[in-house]
Amino acid sequence: MDAEKNYLTINKESWNNKTEVHLNSEFYDLKGFINGKSSLNEIELNLLGDVKGKSILHLQCHFGQDTISLSRLGALVTGVDLSDKAIEKARVLAKETKSDARFICCDIYDLPSHLNQEFDLVFTSYGTIGWLPDLDKWAKIISRFLKPNGKFVFAEFHPVVWMFDDDFENIKYNYFNSGAIVETEIGTYADKNADITQEYVMWNHGFSEVINSLIKNGLTLNSLDEFDYSPYNCFNKTIEIAPNKYRIKHLDNKIPMVYALTATKVN
Numbered sequence: 152m153d154a155e156k157n158y159l160t161i162n163k164e165s166w167n168n169k170t171e172v173h174l175n176s177e178f179y180d181l182k183g184f185i186n187g188k189s190s191l192n193e194i195e196l197n198l199l200g201d202v203k204g205k206s207i208l209h210l211q212c213h214f215g216q217d218t219i220s221l222s223r224l225g226a227l228v229t230g231v232d233l234s235d236k237a238i239e240k241a242r243v244l245a246k247e248t249k250s251d252a253r254f255i256c257c258d259i260y261d262l263p264s265h266l267n268q269e270f271d272l273v274f275t276s277y278g279t280i281g282w283l284p285d286l287d288k289w290a291k292i293i294s295r296f297l298k299p300n301g302k303f304v305f306a307e308f309h310p311v312v313w314m315f316d317d318d319f320e321n322i323k324y325n326y327f328n329s330g331a332i333v334e335t336e337i338g339t340y341a342d343k344n345a346d347i348t349q350e351y352v353m354w355n356h357g358f359s360e361v362i363n364s365l366i367k368n369g370l371t372l373n374s375l376d377e378f379d380y381s382p383y384n385c386f387n388k389t390i391e392i393a394p395n396k397y398r399i400k401h402l403d404n405k406i407p408m409v410y411a412l413t414a415t416k417v418n
Contacts, residue, residue: 155284155331158352159233159258162282165349166234169339170214174240178341178385179216185248189223190216192382192395194411195276195306198374202226202272208296210259210275215241215252217276222252229270230254231262233282260288262296269298276306277383277409278340280361281313281353284331290364297416303370305414309377309407313355318387319399327357340385362412370414378411379404 154161173179184190191199203225209218212230214237221228222245230252232238238256245252257265260283273293283289293303316323324332332353338345362372380396381389390400398404 154333154350154352158284158331161350161352163233163235165336165351166213166232167236168347168349169341170234170236170240172339172345172347173341174214176341176345178383184216184219185244187223189220191220192306194376194378194382194409195274195304198304198306198411198413199272199274205271206268207272207274208268208270210273210292211279211282212241212254213237215244215254217274218252218254219245219248219250221274222250223248226272228252229266229268231259231266232256233258259283259292260285262292266296268296270296270301271298272302272304273297274304278308278385280307280356283356284354286356286360286364287367290368290370293365294368294370294416297370299416299418301416302373303365303414303416304411306409306411308381309410310355310357311406312386312408319402324355326355328354328360330354340383358410365414369417371417373413373415375412376410377407378409379407381408 174181202221205226207221207226207228209228209230212218212232215230218228218230230241235256238254241254255265273296310326314322314324314326335350337348380392380398382395384397388400389397392398
C-alpha cells in the first residue's frame with residue numbers, strides 16, 4: 152500500500168487507535184475538564200479575545216475539549232475532525248458538560264460537502280497542519296468558511312521542533328516540505344507507555360509555506376509570534392520552567408517551540 156496516497160485511511164486509524172488512551176490519560180485530565188477546567192492556553196486565549204456570541208469553526212478538534220472550552224466562553228462552536236471515534240466521544244462529552252458545541256466527522260478538505268456556513272472565527276491549534284499534505288487546500292478551507300473580515304487564529308508547534316529526532320539530539324528531518332514522512336509510533340504523546348502501536352503519515356511545513364498559502368487565499372496577516380516554550384509536556388527530555396511551560400532541558404531557550412498567528416479575510 153502506498154502510504155502517502157492512503158494517508159487519510161492510515162491517519163484515521165491512527166487517531167481512532169489513540170482516542171481511548173487519550174481520554175484516560177493524565178495529559179488530557181478529563182475529570183478536571185468535566186468539572187469545569189478549560190483546555191485552552193494563554194497563547195490562543197490572548198489572540199481569540201472575547202468570543203462571547205461569536206461563531207467559531209474549530210478545525211481538527213480531536214475529541215472536542217477546546218471546542219467545548221470555547222463554547223463555555225459563550226461562543227457558538229462547530230468542531231471538525233477526521234476520527235469518527237474522537238467525534239463520537241466529543242458528542243458524548245458535549246452532552247455530559249451541557250455544551251451546545253456541535254461536531255462534524257470528515258476530512259477537513261471535504262468540509263464543504265458537509266457544511267454550508269460562514270463563521271466569525273476559524274481556529275486550529277497544536278499538532279494540526281502536520282497531518283495535511285497541501286496547505287493551499289487548507290487555506291482555501293479557512294477562507295471559504297470565514298465571513299468577510301472574519302479572523303483566523305492559529306497556534307502550532309514551531310517547524311524547527313520537527314527537524315529534530317525524538318530526543319532532540321540531532322537534526323533528522325527537512326525543515327521544508329520535502330514529501331510525506333511515514334513512521335510507526337509506539338505509545339502516544341499523551342501516554343508514552345501506552346500499549347498501542349500505529350503507523351502515521353505526516354508532512355513538515357515551513358513558515359513561508361504557511362503564510363503564503365494564507366495570503367494567496369485572501370487573508371491578511373495581522374500578527375506572528377514565536378515562543379521559546381511549549382504549553383504541553385508532549386516531547387521527550389522536557390523540563391517545566393513555569394506552570395504549563397515546557398522546554399527541552401538541554402536546549403533551554405535556544406530554539407522556538409511554538410508560533411501563533413492571526414489573519415483576517417479581506418473580502
